[in-house]
Amino acid sequence: MGISFFYMVVIWGMGLLDDIYGEGYPKGLKGHLRYFRKEHRLTTGLLKGMTTVVAAGILVWQWQQLWYEAVIAFWLLVSFPHVMNLFDTRPLRVLKVTMIIAGILLVSLSFDFPLIIMVGMVLFIWLLMEGNKWAMLGDNGSTLVGAMIALAVTHISPLSTQVIMSMTTAFFIWYAERASFSAVIEKVRVLKALDQLGIKKG
Numbered sequence: 001m002g003i004s005f006f007y008m009v010v011i012w013g014m015g016l017l018d019d020i021y022g023e024g025y026p027k028g029l030k031g032h033l034r035y036f037r038k039e040h041r042l043t044t045g046l047l048k049g050m051t052t053v054v055a056a057g058i059l060v061w062q063w064q065q066l067w068y069e070a071v072i073a074f075w076l077l078v079s080f081p082h083v084m085n086l087f088d089t090r091p092l093r094v095l096k097v098t099m100i101i102a103g104i105l106l107v108s109l110s111f112d113f114p115l116i117i118m119v120g121m122v123l124f125i126w127l128l129m130e131g132n133k134w135a136m137l138g139d140n141g142s143t144l145v146g147a148m149i150a151l152a153v154t155h156i157s158p159l160s161t162q163v164i165m166s167m168t169t170a171f172f173i174w175y176a177e178r179a180s181f182s183a184v185i186e187k188v189r190v191l192k193a194l195d196q197l198g199i200k201k202g
Contacts, residue, residue: 015140084146
């Protein structure tokens with residue numbers, strides 16, 4: 001538990017650092033790497049990514065899993081914070097992705113009514129806060145949510161689900177380097193309607 005908490009604190013702290021000191025450019029993993037090669041300056045975004053890799057590596061090393069389990073767990077711990085950050089460009093978008101993942105995880109568990117109630121309450125409070133634009137996640141919030149999801153997936157779900165989740169996050173990261181999630185959502189009527197659901201107008 002202690003090392004997992006350390007991982008979450010590191011992810012949250014680096015997200016907060018990026019919120020406070022990060023600039024609007026460069027964009028994407030390639031953009032940060034290209035900027036570093038050209039300007040010889042380490043952006044907060046690149047620092048956040050590097051720190052995530054180190055924290056995930058320490059955590060997986062402590063778990064002492066089989067090598068293939070460790071590889072999958074490492075990728076989930078690295079990729080989920082980044083993916084959730086990619087989705088955090090509009091209110092409630094991260095919440096909706098989280099609800100889908102939470103539903104998948106809860107289905108894979110035996111029926112646990114108290115857990116379902118607890119998760120539901122957290123999601124409802126989140127819906128009220130962000131849907132009414134009383135609060136926003138920011139990088140620190142979205143990456144922390146991603147870190148918590150990664151920990152839940154690696155601890156709760158079977159290996160087959162972890163593999164599917166790993167492939168999904170890899171696809172999202174690959175796609176984000178080539179196109180905009182928002183542009184796709186705006187073009188697909190169903191996705192656009194879901195994206196706007198729950199957000200207070202004005």
